[in-house]
Amino acid sequence: MHRVLVVDDEPQLVRALVINLRARKYEVDSAADGATALKLTADRRPDVVVLDLGLPDMDGVEVIRGIRGWTRVPILVLSARQTSDEKVEALDAGADDYVTKPFGMDELLARLRAAVRRAEPAPTSEPSPGVIETADFTVDLSAKKVHRAGRDVRLTPTEWHLLEVLVRDMGRLVSQKQLLREVWGPSYGTETNYLRVYMAQLRRKLESDPSHPRYFVTEPGMGYRFEP
Structure with a gap:
């Protein structure tokens, strides 16, 4: 309950x-x-x-x-x-x-x-989807953890879900509508300010230069892409 x-x-x-x-x-x-x-x-x-x-x-x-x-x-x-x-x-x-x-x-x-x-945590019976490493941080999808400079990075559940969707589709453009629906739910599709805010938060926590993102790339008017 x-x-x-x-x-x-x-x-x-x-x-x-x-x-x-x-x-x-x-x-x-x-x-x-x-x-x-x-x-x-x-x-x-x-x-x-x-x-x-x-x-x-x-x-x-x-x-x-x-x-x-x-x-x-x-x-x-x-x-x-x-x-x-x-x-x-x-x-x-x-x-x-x-x-x-x-x-x-x-x-x-x-x-x-x-x-x-x-x-809610992911079911423990799920197979491990692996670890994604970049030059600046590591994403452990199975453990739902992010490490940077030898320390765990504290992400909110929403920040984690946004990161997870982007990482699972690494290198591919994920549309704004898809991100909203996968992270917030099927009734969402136009709240693009949510994405703008949360992408800024992920960049602040994970990018070396958040104003010039290396990993979380914006495709204006379309969506976002994770480049490892």
Whole structure:
């Protein structure tokens, strides 16, 4: 059974989410402010956090950064903020997805399921797909680890899935639509700002010169390619 932490200061919305999630066999905790959210994330170790950005004590982006300081738990933002810049800021801070209020419960639940799936480890019965080595880092697809300069590189589940899709198709152009659907789910296809943010994060973590990428190549208007 998966545990969800709902962070929102609207009691009616929290109540609706708790009822719907528990009806689907999720365990649910809730917080009405950022400080409580950070404490419950540490104490209860949820499998996914559903987070409103407009909290009474701190901005939700601060909460994302606080959570990302020590855990890769998926974070699904639920907010009335609709501008592209605000969405990018939340994604750049480490959120995995963004749902705009008002929203449909079915859509939210589908996105939550997708976030949980991305965070689940691969079955141990799968054969090892091998290790990809570059001059700057090594990707172990079986262990879901990346090493650079003798150290593990911490990637969020979403960052890892994006890297994994690109590495498995190394040398080939992977379209924006394919990446969105494989990493975020079949209902995605136009949220190209997600790709822009997460590709920038991968480059910062793995490229020697992120502004002139050697491994993660952009094909403008088309997609991305991994060149080992």
